[in-house]
Amino acid sequence: MRAVALGPCVFLLATTTPSIGLIFSGRVVASTARVRRAISCMPATPKARVLLTCDRTCRSNAERDASSSEAGNRQSRRRKRDEVKIATVTAPTASDLFICNDDKSPAVTYRKTRRKVEVADQASTSSSCALTVAASQPTRKAKTGRTQAPTTSDKGVISKSARSRREVAIGETSSATTEVVEGDDHGRVPAPPDSALNATSLMRASTDTASAASAVLLHTLPKLFSATVVHRPSKEVKSPYLCDIRLAGVETLTLCHTPSLGCSGLVTTGATVLVSQSTSSTAKSSHVLHHVLQAEADGTSHWVGTHPMTANVLAQALLEEGHVFPSLSRIETLRKEVTMGNSRFDFVATHADGSVTVVETKNVPVADNFDGTKKERAALLAACITPPDAYHKIAIFPDGYRKKVSDPVSPRALKHVQELEAIVREGGKRACLLFISQRTDVASFVVTSTDMQYRTAVRKAGENGVVLKAFSVRWDGASGRAFLHRELPIVWDAEGK
DNA sequence: CTCTCAAAGCGGCTTAACCA
DNA sequence: TGGTTAAGCCGCTTTGAGAG
Numbered sequence: 001m002r003a004v005a006l007g008p009c010v011f012l013l014a015t016t017t018p019s020i021g022l023i024f025s026g027r028v029v030a031s032t033a034r035v036r037r038a039i040s041c042m043p044a045t046p047k048a049r050v051l052l053t054c055d056r057t058c059r060s061n062a063e064r065d066a067s068s069s070e071a072g073n074r075q076s077r078r079r080k081r082d083e084v085k086i087a088t089v090t091a092p093t094a095s096d097l098f099i100c101n102d103d104k105s106p107a108v109t110y111r112k113t114r115r116k117v118e119v120a121d122q123a124s125t126s127s128s129c130a131l132t133v134a135a136s137q138p139t140r141k142a143k144t145g146r147t148q149a150p151t152t153s154d155k156g157v158i159s160k161s162a163r164s165r166r167e168v169a170i171g172e173t174s175s176a177t178t179e180v181v182e183g184d185d186h187g188r189v190p191a192p193p194d195s196a197l198n199a200t201s202l203m204r205a206s207t208d209t210a211s212a213a214s215a216v217l218l219h220t221l222p223k224l225f226s227a228t229v230v231h232r233p234s235k236e237v238k239s240p241y242l243c244d245i246r247l248a249g250v251e252t253l254t255l256c257h258t259p260s261l262g263c264s265g266l267v268t269t270g271a272t273v274l275v276s277q278s279t280s281s282t283a284k285s286s287h288v289l290h291h292v293l294q295a296e297a298d299g300t301s302h303w304v305g306t307h308p309m310t311a312n313v314l315a316q317a318l319l320e321e322g323h324v325f326p327s328l329s330r331i332e333t334l335r336k337e338v339t340m341g342n343s344r345f346d347f348v349a350t351h352a353d354g355s356v357t358v359v360e361t362k363n364v365p366v367a368d369n370f371d372g373t374k375k376e377r378a379a380l381l382a383a384c385i386t387p388p389d390a391y392h393k394i395a396i397f398p399d400g401y402r403k404k405v406s407d408p409v410s411p412r413a414l415k416h417v418q419e420l421e422a423i424v425r426e427g428g429k430r431a432c433l434l435f436i437s438q439r440t441d442v443a444s445f446v447v448t449s450t451d452m453q454y455r456t457a458v459r460k461a462g463e464n465g466v467v468l469k470a471f472s473v474r475w476d477g478a479s480g481r482a483f484l485h486r487e488l489p490i491v492w493d494a495e496g497k
Numbered sequence: 498c499t500c501t502c503a504a505a506g507c508g509g510c511t512t513a514a515c516c517a
Numbered sequence: 518t519g520g521t522t523a524a525g526c527c528g529c530t531t532t533g534a535g536a537g
Contacts, residue, residue, distance in 0.1 A: 239504040240532045261531040308530055337509050
């Protein structure tokens with residue numbers, strides 16, 4: 001295959017045999033992996049059109065699944081993957097294999113680069129339609145897409161980011177259809193007029209996009225809907241991963257997936273939340289919970305991101321944009337979910353100078369004015385200690401349920417730290433523990449003193465060379481946009497060191 | 498009190514199967 | 518035989534129920 005000679009052109013990716021191929025000028029010339037490599041060889045191409053489709057004559061995955069024992073979830077996921085897909089990519093990279101479009105929804109989102117692709121001329125046929133790229137908020141429908149299955153040649157490899165998300169943020173227009181909750185620099189939003197927190201009242205249209213435009217956009221979620229948690233776990237399905245919510249303006253209860261479960265007490269009865277519609281046809285719930293509104297004593301409130309997977313997406317963006325390692329050479333490739341030793345680490349970054357950094361990300365949803373046990377807090381209150389500034393809380397990790405006080409909150413997290421330290425000790429690689437707090441009311445980060453096993457392990461790892469970083473992220477309410485807020489200092493003692 | 502199990506959803510990895 | 522994909526497995530996340 002003459003990959004380099006392809007130039008700006010129309011790619012047609014189609015399954016002809018059970019293999020997926022690249023059709024160029026109507027002829028199958030390559031398989032998926034070769035397409036990836038072909039695209040990676042075209043850095044000078046300003047724009048290419050990509051059509052992912054499926055030859056219905058071949059035996060589909062759905063048919064295979066129907067005859068297998070595992071017919072449920074995967075069958076649906078693969079059926080989606082087999083649907084016709086149309087997309088265009090600007091300055092294509094190896095990771096720009098596009099996904100999922102159908103004739104009802106012209107919008108396409110590629111999950112890893114989070115770009116939205118729109119069909120400019122909907123009247124066009126699939127083989128000749130003109131397509132344009134728009135860096136704006138993906139639609140809910142677009143999220144249904146999935147990437148093509150990774151090939152053995154380049155599993156999990158994400159190419160260097162094609163362009164800065166900062167540029168994307170600046171280039172955004174006001175075309176987004178969802179209403180926006182604009183907060184101040186702390187991400188605070190004003191309290192509603194009545195005492196009951198009503199997210200709908202907070203979702204006023206934005207009149208000032210300047211602050212958002214100058215910020216570093218890290219991620220954009222699909223359209224979000226306001227709701228209130230009624231039961232968790234759900235009364236209908238007794239899984240801790242599901243809750244009953246009441247969507248704004250809807251009387252009946254709706255089943256919602258809560259991937260972070262109770263999120264240390266944040267997602268509880270009465271909580272105001274933002275949810276997206278589930279895109280899985282096999283999911284038991286129709287919606288997925290993303291943010292919870294945390295009220296402050298002074299009447300303001302903050303959106304707190306609770307979705308643990310989003311923390312990884314945010315971490316990826318921070319890594320790719322050079323915010324985590326500003327003094328190191330840029331990251332060339334970023335592999336996700338890489339198994340090393342007995343653990344699987346979130347990212348392995350290869351820098352331009354050939355050095356390698358192993359990164360483990362932790363979502364830090366919890367923040368408080370005080371890090372300690374309930375007993376210690378009661379003692380402080382009894383001593384009439386003045387409450388600290390509500391907007392200078394500490395992001396605290398970990399904070400979770402445990403059976404025994406002597407147990408670590410998260411044995412896995414402890415294992416990860418110890419293995420990161422081992423990686424540094426072996427030499428040849430850098431290791432980093434990256435904490436992501438999806439809230440803006442925090443001024444610093446601590447590893448909780450209520451889990452001394454983990455705290456000691458992290459501190460020891462840091463002393464032995466593991467890079468410890470913490471960032472806070474500002475969520476723009478219902479617009480679903482996440483911006484870098486600040487890097488948080490990691491505090492170990494009362495002197496702030 | 499302690500331990501085990503299960504719950505939903507996502508996505509990477511391994512192995513088997515298939516095709517040119 | 519080499520290349521590629523499908524199928525299945527597993528890790529990850531937190532909490533509550535039930536058994537011993």
